[in-house]
Amino acid sequence: MASFDIVNEINQQEVDNAINNTxxxxSTRYDxxxxxxxxxxxxxxxxxxIVAAESMKMKAVxxxxxxxxxxxxxxxxVLEFGTEEGTSQGYLKMDATLKEGIDRETAKKIVKEIKATKLKVQPQIQDDQVRVTGKKIDDLQEIIRLMKSKDFGVPLQFTNMK
Structure with a gap:
């Protein structure tokens, strides 16, 4: 039986690099x-x-x-921005959370979408990922193509193809 996992993983090093670039x-922008x-x-x-002096600077950041x-x-x-709050120094602060993993509701939508294809594959939810197993690799590749074309609100990666 061939299988693969549908996951939502974040490369921490790339996130760190993106934040350092920001x-x-x-530091170099005049405004x-x-x-x-x-x-x-x-x-x-x-x-x-994130801490910024004013609302427009917060949006720019x-x-x-x-x-x-x-x-x-x-x-x-993967970025989910919170609400702007004032600080005691008169600045604005905000937290942006990084969404990692697939929540239960999204996983159920993915499983429902896979079952609607009528292909001979079995999706199952495992913690924060969905494993799809089937006899034919062609069917699994078709599922991957289908998942790439749909938008579930989180970025999906496909790992452990066996």
């Missing part, structure tokens, strides 16, 4: 000169902490983050 870009702006990555908690994530080959869908 910090570098902020950010003299304004307090910081972007820090907390890898253990999978979140990015978000756009830079998304642009640098795309440049580094990370799908921007």
């Amino acid at each position: 910090v570098k870009e902020i 950010f000169r003299g304004l307090h702006t910081e972007v820090t990555f907390h890898s253990k908690e999978n979140r990015v902490h 978000q756009e830079m983050l998304i642009k640098n994530f795309i440049k580094r080959g990370i799908d921007s869908k």
